[in-house]
Amino acid sequence: MAGTLVLSAGCGSPDSGDLTPPFLKSPRDGAAPAPVVSHPCPRCHASAGVRHECGRTQWCERCLRDAGAGHLCKTTELCTKCWGDVGTRHLCGLTHFCTLCREEVAPNHQPARRAAGCLTRFCSQCRMDVGDGHICDLTYFCPRCRREVADQHICSQTRYCPTCSKEAADYAFCPTCSTRLGTRDLSGQTITCTGCGKEITAAEHTCPFTFFCTECRREQRAGHHHAPSPEGAR
């Protein structure tokens, strides 16, 4: 019996001139999930899925999708703005994925030198990478000292004091004449001060009795101040 061939509606119907192959179209809202097969791209001839971008994505056979730069199977997602493979907390133009700590991080990220883990993590409020003990809007990470520091920080000379919320001396000093004596481990030890020649107990920053004077660049006793410079005096 010669049956009549009935075409199901819509199938093979001539389209309105859109020549983009279906697999190159972005899935619309509510559309069926992306097909998990690749086709050769008509332009670059590489394997391509629905989010293929010539020269920027590569088809991943394991994840069955187009992958961007830095793709880590089953871990990252393609960002169709920067065409990188990124983490869930990606902020395009600001963060990128660190394959060591597996987090989105800022450009000032300090990657791990060993397996112990990266030194910094992204702070969404300050929009930069920060270290342990970070206080928003107050401290930032110094890559040279490898810790959080505050305004007026001087590398290897000052350290952030959480008590007075300021940078303070990071060394032992003479409480009598404020001469810098050496590393912090000297503090509390009785030594002869190289500045005043007295036998003293070396101190370190002790707020509120001492503070780091940014003009002398050393720890000074409370009350220490500099006379205003005679500007305009001729």
Ligand SMILES: [Zn+2]
């Ligand atoms: Zn292509």
Ligand SMILES: [Zn+2]
């Ligand atoms: Zn993959």
Ligand SMILES: [Zn+2]
């Ligand atoms: Zn992006």
Ligand SMILES: [Zn+2]
């Ligand atoms: Zn990292």
Ligand SMILES: [Zn+2]
């Ligand atoms: Zn912060």
Ligand SMILES: [Zn+2]
């Ligand atoms: Zn520093």
Ligand SMILES: [Zn+2]
């Ligand atoms: Zn202090």
Ligand SMILES: [Zn+2]
């Ligand atoms: Zn002294």
